Amino acid sequence: xxxxxxxxxxxxRLKNGDTLCTQIVKDYLTKINQHRHLNAFLEVYADExxxxxxxxxxxxxxxxxxxxxxxxxxxxxxxxxEGHPVSAGSKILSDYQSPYSATAVQRLLDEDAIIxxxxxxxxxxxxxxxxxxxxxxxxxPHDAARVAGGSSGGSAAAVAAGLCQIAxxxxxxxxxxxxxxxCGVLGLKPTYGRVxxxxxxxxxxxxxxxxxxxxxxxxxxxVLQVIAGPDAYDSTASTQPPDDYAxxxxxxxxxxxSVAYPADALTSEGIQIEIREALQLRLDLLQQAGHSVHPIxxxxxxxxxxxxxxxATAEASSNLSRYDGVRYGHRSKSATNLAELYxxxxxxxxxxxxxxxxxxxxxxxxxxxxDSYYQQAQKVRTLVRQxxxxxxxxxxxxxxxxxxxxxxxxxxxSSNPVQMYLADLYSVQxxxxxxxxxxxxxxxxxxxxxxxxxxxxxxxxxxxxxxxSQVLLNLGV
Numbered sequence: 001x002x003x004x005x006x007x008x009x010x011x012x013r014l015k016n017g018d019t020l021c022t023q024i025v026k027d028y029l030t031k032i033n034q035h036r037h038l039n040a041f042l043e044v045y046a047d048e049x050x051x052x053x054x055x056x057x058x059x060x061x062x063x064x065x066x067x068x069x070x071x072x073x074x075x076x077x078x079x080x081x082e083g084h085p086v087s088a089g090s091k092i093l094s095d096y097q098s099p100y101s102a103t104a105v106q107r108l109l110d111e112d113a114i115i116x117x118x119x120x121x122x123x124x125x126x127x128x129x130x131x132x133x134x135x136x137x138x139x140x141p142h143d144a145a146r147v148a149g150g151s152s153g154g155s156a157a158a159v160a161a162g163l164c165q166i167a168x169x170x171x172x173x174x175x176x177x178x179x180x181x182x183c184g185v186l187g188l189k190p191t192y193g194r195v196x197x198x199x200x201x202x203x204x205x206x207x208x209x210x211x212x213x214x215x216x217x218x219x220x221x222x223v224l225q226v227i228a229g230p231d232a233y234d235s236t237a238s239t240q241p242p243d244d245y246a247x248x249x250x251x252x253x254x255x256x257x258s259v260a261y262p263a264d265a266l267t268s269e270g271i272q273i274e275i276r277e278a279l280q281l282r283l284d285l286l287q288q289a290g291h292s293v294h295p296i297x298x299x300x301x302x303x304x305x306x307x308x309x310x311x312a313t314a315e316a317s318s319n320l321s322r323y324d325g326v327r328y329g330h331r332s333k334s335a336t337n338l339a340e341l342y343x344x345x346x347x348x349x350x351x352x353x354x355x356x357x358x359x360x361x362x363x364x365x366x367x368x369x370x371d372s373y374y375q376q377a378q379k380v381r382t383l384v385r386q387x388x389x390x391x392x393x394x395x396x397x398x399x400x401x402x403x404x405x406x407x408x409x410x411x412x413x414s415s416n417p418v419q420m421y422l423a424d425l426y427s428v429q430x431x432x433x434x435x436x437x438x439x440x441x442x443x444x445x446x447x448x449x450x451x452x453x454x455x456x457x458x459x460x461x462x463x464x465x466x467x468x469s470q471v472l473l474n475l476g477v
Contacts, residue, residue: 006216007165010070014060021053021060021070021114028072028116032163038139038148040158042077043085044117056112066112068226071219073108074164076155077118078125080199081105088201089123089133089151092349093329102199103234104168104210104227111226116164120154123351124320125175125203127151128423129413132353137410140182142449146407149179152213156183159213166223167213172204173308174402174427176211177439181402181452186469187439188212188220189430191460193238195224196231202319204312205236207431217473221245221466228462243463253467256290259283260395263295265426272405274445279401279453282442285475294395298429299387303380308428309421310364310377316354317361323349356417381432388433392458397468399455401426402439406449430456438465440472 005013013019029046049072059065075081078088080098087093101109109115122132130138130153138153140146141161148157152169156179159167169176171189180187188211195210202208210227214220228242261283266276283293298304325331325345332344350358364373391398403423413420430437435456442453455472457465 007068007071007219007222010165014070021056022050024070024072025049025053025114025116028163031161032117035141035161035163037144038141038157038161039120039136040138040148040154040161040163041074041117042087042089042120042135042154045084045115049114049116052114056114059112066110068108068111068113068223071113071223072116072165073113074117074119074155074158074167075105075115076121076152076167076169078121078170078201079105079168080201081115081118084118086118086201087134088125089121089135090349090351090354091134091330092323092346096329100199103196103231105199107227108168108223119152119158119167122151122153122175123354124201124316125151125170125172126316126353126357128174128178128420129408129410130154130179131410131414132351134351139410140407142184143407143447146409146449147182149182149407151175151179152211153179155213156180156185156187159183159185159215165214166219169211169213170200170203171209171211171431172207173312173424173431176213177402177437177452177454178423178427180213180439181454182407182450184441184444184450184452186214186217186220186441187452188224188462189437190224190228190462191238191436192434193236194242194436194460194462195228196234196237198231198233198237204315205319206315207308207312209431217466217470218246218249221249224462238460240460245463245466248463249466249470251467253471256292257286257397257468257471258395259286259291259293260296260391260398261293262298262301262400264297265400270404271401272445274406275401275404275451278442278451279399281477282399282453282472282475285477286472289475296391296395296398299391300380300384304384304429304432305421305425307377307380307384308424308432309360310373311381313357313361314365314374315361317358317365320350320354320358325349353417384429385433388429388435389458397455397457397465399453399472402452402454403427406445406447406451426454430454435459436462436465438469440469443477
């Protein structure tokens with residue numbers, strides 16, 4: 001089996017009897033075993049996946065299989081999956097099994113996708129390198145000495161190494177797009193509310209998005225069509241019905257796009273030179289193809305990253321207060337009273353980065369600093385969103401880097417949290433504004449490491465985002 005075949009190609013082979021779902025799963029399981037050193041999977045559902053594949057083979061023979069029959073999917077360890085553990089890469093949820101499935105997971109299962117395992121991630125999705133997992137870091141498939149990115153590093157590494165066809169991740173500040181960029185795959189962060197968050201373990205509730213990682217735009221479009229849409233279990237899920245994303249990808253495009261890009265992305269010495277060159281090359285080729293490109297200044301650029309970290313840590317402080325050693329998850333055995341139980345359970349269960357962000361969030365929410373930090377950050381967030389909307393009133397899409405560098409070495413930024421946070425410099429723009437963004441591969445640097453660029457679009461324009469990204473990928477570089 002070709003592990004990077006598109007789902008359409010794969011289903012054609014299944015229909016013709018050239019292969020079986022059981023054989024597809026066996027091939028993936030073999031590859032997962034061969035790539036255990038990557039530490040991409042925390043758990044592989046080998047027997048369960050094979051049994052489900054056999055059931056789907058029967059439905060294929062009967063003509064009753066779902067739209068995603070044969071699709072092998074990996075789940076980031078932040079999604080509830082009924083009867084399976086979910087730990088968010090943390091000791092605080094040791095031995096916890098979910099009694100229900102996330103809406104996105106259930107919709108995949110309803111269309112006969114096959115869940116092959118849960119994938120490693122930064123603890124509670126807090127990180128840009130996947131080094132914050134309680135279960136060890138994920139290695140980059142292109143260079144085992146480098147990070148896979150975070151927080152969905154296990155998912156990106158698994159897709160890049162051909163260990164699953166699609167992975168479901170979460171993107172709060174770039175956690176799908178940045179690892180996609182570092183590992184050389186596609187990474188989609190939809191519009192906030194496009195996909196239900198029900199069953200996704202919360203980090204920053206007003207930022208969290210269910211995202212996708214894959215190697216084919218058509219696969220991404222077909223999966224998004226299945227998991228998107230209203231959900232009675234999530235009041236923040238949009239009631240706007242999903243587009244026919246896959247069909248739009250196959251419509252011939254004669255339109256000439258107006259493409260914005262941040263002017264400083266081509267001049268800033270803080271951005272790796274190969275990334276600047278990759279962006280410049282694609283802007284030049286777009287112009288040669290008749291599209292127009294326009295330099296812009298990102299709205300409130302100097303304030304976007306601090307705004308994100310103030311608001312996201314505040315929400316993390318609130319969301320993670322539920323892990324108290326009383327109801328579920330880790331419970332300290334050395335506590336002698338209730339206050340000690342809270343303190344010791346959280347100190348033993350949470351890792352250093354999660355503790356740091358809880359403390360930051362608690363600080364900005366405190367009575368003395370609430371007005372100075374939290375409320376001001378909310379105002380800046382509104383201004384950023386308004387500024388981005390104005391850009392999309394004049395231009396179709398924006399093209400920009402995902403991260404300032406390609407994948408850095410394991411341990412390189414571990415002792416410097418600020419340096420690590422700067423890796424989110426460009427990715428948080430879409431999260432603060434709530435708009436969709438898609439990371440696309442854009443060549444390699446001089447060390448052979450993948451480069452990623454991202455396309456940003458207007459609210460609920462994922463279909464157009466796929467179309468333009470296809471144009472970008474067809475530039476021939």
